[in-house]
Amino acid sequence: MIIVPEREIGGLLTREAAFEAVERVFAAMAAGEAYNFPVVREAIGHEDALYGFKGGFDRSGLTLGLKAGGYWPHNLAQRGEINHQSTVFLFDADTGKAQAMVGGNLLTALRTAAASAVSIRHLAREDAQVLGMIGAGHQAAFQLRAALEQRAFKKVIGWNLHPEMLGTLESVAEEAGAPFEAVGLDGMGEADVIISITSSFDAILGADQVSPGTHLACMGTDTKGKQEVEAGLLARATVFTDEVAQAVSIGEAQHAVAKGLISEGDVHQL
Amino acid sequence: MIIVPEREIGGLLTREAAFEAVERVFAAMAAGEAYNFPVVREAIGHEDALYGFKGGFDRSGLTLGLKAGGYWPHNLAQRGEINHQSTVFLFDADTGKAQAMVGGNLLTALRTAAASAVSIRHLAREDAQVLGMIGAGHQAAFQLRAALEQRAFKKVIGWNLHPEMLGTLESVAEEAGAPFEAVGLDGMGEADVIISITSSFDAILGADQVSPGTHLACMGTDTKGKQEVEAGLLARATVFTDEVAQAVSIGEAQHAVAKGLISEGDVHQL
Numbered sequence: 001m002i003i004v005p006e007r008e009i010g011g012l013l014t015r016e017a018a019f020e021a022v023e024r025v026f027a028a029m030a031a032g033e034a035y036n037f038p039v040v041r042e043a044i045g046h047e048d049a050l051y052g053f054k055g056g057f058d059r060s061g062l063t064l065g066l067k068a069g070g071y072w073p074h075n076l077a078q079r080g081e082i083n084h085q086s087t088v089f090l091f092d093a094d095t096g097k098a099q100a101m102v103g104g105n106l107l108t109a110l111r112t113a114a115a116s117a118v119s120i121r122h123l124a125r126e127d128a129q130v131l132g133m134i135g136a137g138h139q140a141a142f143q144l145r146a147a148l149e150q151r152a153f154k155k156v157i158g159w160n161l162h163p164e165m166l167g168t169l170e171s172v173a174e175e176a177g178a179p180f181e182a183v184g185l186d187g188m189g190e191a192d193v194i195i196s197i198t199s200s201f202d203a204i205l206g207a208d209q210v211s212p213g214t215h216l217a218c219m220g221t222d223t224k225g226k227q228e229v230e231a232g233l234l235a236r237a238t239v240f241t242d243e244v245a246q247a248v249s250i251g252e253a254q255h256a257v258a259k260g261l262i263s264e265g266d267v268h269q270l
Numbered sequence: 271m272i273i274v275p276e277r278e279i280g281g282l283l284t285r286e287a288a289f290e291a292v293e294r295v296f297a298a299m300a301a302g303e304a305y306n307f308p309v310v311r312e313a314i315g316h317e318d319a320l321y322g323f324k325g326g327f328d329r330s331g332l333t334l335g336l337k338a339g340g341y342w343p344h345n346l347a348q349r350g351e352i353n354h355q356s357t358v359f360l361f362d363a364d365t366g367k368a369q370a371m372v373g374g375n376l377l378t379a380l381r382t383a384a385a386s387a388v389s390i391r392h393l394a395r396e397d398a399q400v401l402g403m404i405g406a407g408h409q410a411a412f413q414l415r416a417a418l419e420q421r422a423f424k425k426v427i428g429w430n431l432h433p434e435m436l437g438t439l440e441s442v443a444e445e446a447g448a449p450f451e452a453v454g455l456d457g458m459g460e461a462d463v464i465i466s467i468t469s470s471f472d473a474i475l476g477a478d479q480v481s482p483g484t485h486l487a488c489m490g491t492d493t494k495g496k497q498e499v500e501a502g503l504l505a506r507a508t509v510f511t512d513e514v515a516q517a518v519s520i521g522e523a524q525h526a527v528a529k530g531l532i533s534e535g536d537v538h539q540l
Contacts, residue, residue: 003271037310037322044327044334046363052307053323053336057314064314066323068336068359072366085366089338089359093316096342096355101371 006103013110015117015146022114023121025058026242026270034058036243039250041070041223048073057093065090067104082138084108109142115242116195116217117146119270123240124193124215129154131178132191133169134205134228135198135220136160141172143195143219148176157183157191161198185209196220196228203255207233218252227255235261240268276373283380285387285416292384293391295328296512296540304328306513309520311340311493318343327363335360337374352408354378383412385512386465386487389540390420393510394463394485399424401448402461403439404475404498405468405490406430411442413465413489418446427453427461431468455479466490466498473525477503488522497525505531510538 004012028034034057041052055066069086076083086104091097120128128151133144136158144156156173158166163182170180181187185204188194189211196205198220207230210216216237220228234256241247244267248257256262274282298304304326311322325336339356346353356374361367390398398421403414406428414426426443428436433452440450451457455474458464459481466475468490477500480486486507490498504526511517514537518527526532 001273003273037312038308040307040310040323040325042307042325042327044329044363046327046329046332046334049363049366051327051334051361051366053310053325055310055312055323055338057312057316057321059314059316062316064316064321066338068325068361068368069366072364075365079365081365081367087359087361087368089357091321091338091357093314093319094342095345095349095351096319096321096339097351098338098357098371101368 001098002100002102004100004102006105009103009106013107015110015114015149018110018114019117019121019146022111023118024061025063026118028058028060029242030269031060033060034063036246037066039246062093063090064093065100067108069104109139110146112139112197112219113142113146116143116197116219117150119217119240120147120150120193120215122270124151125213126151128192128215130191130193131156132183132188132194133158134160134185134188134194134196136162136165136169137197137199139219140195140197141168143197143217144169144172145176147193147195147217148173148178151193153178153193156180157187159183159185159188159204161204193217198228199226200228201226203227203230205229205233207236221252221254222250224250224254226250228252231255231259231261238268239266240270242270244269271368272370272372274370274372276375279373279376283377285380285384285419288380288384289387289391289416292381293388294331295333296388298328298330299512300539301330303330304333306516307336309516332363333360334363335370337378339374379409379412380416382409382467382489383416386413386467386489387416387420389487389510390417390463390485392540394421395483396421398462398485400461400463401426402453402458402464403428404430404455404458404464404466406432406435406439407467407469409489410465410467411438413467413487414439414442415446417463417465417487418443418448421463423448423463426450427457429453429455429458429474463487468498469496470498471496473497473500475499475503477506491522491524492520494520494524496520498522501525501529501531508538509536510540512540514539 037055051070075081088102088104090100131153173180193215195217247253307325319342321340345351358372358374360370401423443450463485465487517523
């Protein structure tokens with residue numbers, strides 16, 4: 001039994017390793033070798049918490065297990081603990097025995113950042129110069145750091161509902177040698193790549209605020225009802241996802257599909 | 271973090287403690303304080319294994335977590351390991367942090383035995399004298415041992431597809447001071463209490479092979495398609511369950527409900 005506490009993850013997992021792992025599992029999913037199980041997500045009626053399980057199996061790497069945990073909204077204010085809490089449990093695919101327990105908080109942050117970075121590496125234009133960020137919370141800094149390694153970005157522009165929070169993104173950008181500029185949503189037209197990473201339940205970015213040829217990575221929508229971009233934007237875009245079933249039910253594509261603007265068949269497996 | 275390996279469970283959990291825990295959680299479920307999450311169960315396409323998660327929350331005891339694992343049919347023959355493998359993970363309901371990891375194999379056996387024992391304690395006639403067993407596998411001995419503590423049974427009768435396996439039940443019965451008799455299915459009419467614990471996908475016990483007033487605990491059917499007793503028997507019985515949603519979808523009541531012999535409303539929460 002291998003136990004990796006949360007505090008050890010930072011010293012063990014690099015951005016590069018996270019990128020390679022996510023790239024490999026996306027390839028395994030596209031080859032039909034890996035898939036996610038149905039997501040369990042429950043409002044448990046205690047501490048306003050959302051709790052559940054995301055499981056899956058990668059036959060090519062014999063990786064079997066789940067992430068369990070969720071969102072405890074009062075953790076930070078009442079206990080000084082982060083609100084997102086998760087733990088990963090791995091099983092021996094040959095016997096069904098529990099094999100490893102791994103702290104999942106930093107792992108989730110690095111994985112989520114790697115997912116948009118992989119999409120940029122493989123789908124954004126080679127000569128992309130301006131990177132746009134929508135959202136400036138805890139996770140946004142991870143997305144930005146991983147994205148900056150994929151192209152020779154000359155500038156980062158950012159929008160957030162609370163602009164006073166944009167300082168963190170500015171620090172991350174300048175650390176990587178890219179100047180940062182706070183913009184309004186209309187300013188996003190300048191971006192060649194946009195990452196949205198918010199917890200919004202309404203469209204933020206309008207279809208007309210994005211220039212043709214821009215690569216968008218919509219990362220925030222992970223639940224039925226959430227939304228970051230206008231549904232019409234998906235109708236004008238080529239839509240890729242790691243898993244179609246999730247994209248059209250709990251991901252950003254749910255609204256465009258529900259409105260009949262695109263069909264499930266228009267959502268391409270990466 | 272509390273870690274309880276499989277080998278320690280035998281020294282830690284008594285039949286009495288399992289009985290009390292199951293009785294308490296059934297009461298919490300009936301009071302709307304505890305419930306199960308949707309079950310995830312996947313044929314993963316490796317080693318013919320079935321793998322999944324059974325989670326739940328008991329608000330009254332602040333018990334939150336899941337059992338993960340499944341059925342690896344080649345474990346015993348190929349590796350000398352038991353085929354059912356499961357691990358229980360508990361979480362702090364106040365923060366979402368992982369709290370305990372507990373070997374789930376013996377726990378499952380004791381819990382399943384306690385469930386039919388609780389039903390006998392509360393629902394079988396007080397003067398029950400003959401206990402009938404259908405099935406004689408690994409789990410049947412656990413069911414019998416726990417059941418024998420609930421009433422002053424004078425005799426145990428047993429049926430199994432392979433009668434040569436009934437020796438284990440005979441030993442358990444005689445250890446508890448009750449003589450044992452192997453019977454045909456028509457012999458089950460003598461029983462005041464019957465426990466079925468098989469992995470059957472077809473009805474074994476006919477409606478006419480059960481005497482009026484007999485208490486039946488149908489324990490084997492845990493999956494869509496499985497079945498132990500003729501559907502018509504449920505139409506003639508008063509049907510109780512710990513969770514109606516599971517009983518009518520993956521439990522013994524699924525067939526009678528599907529045939530329209532009873533409705534979901536006829537299945538009573540314990």
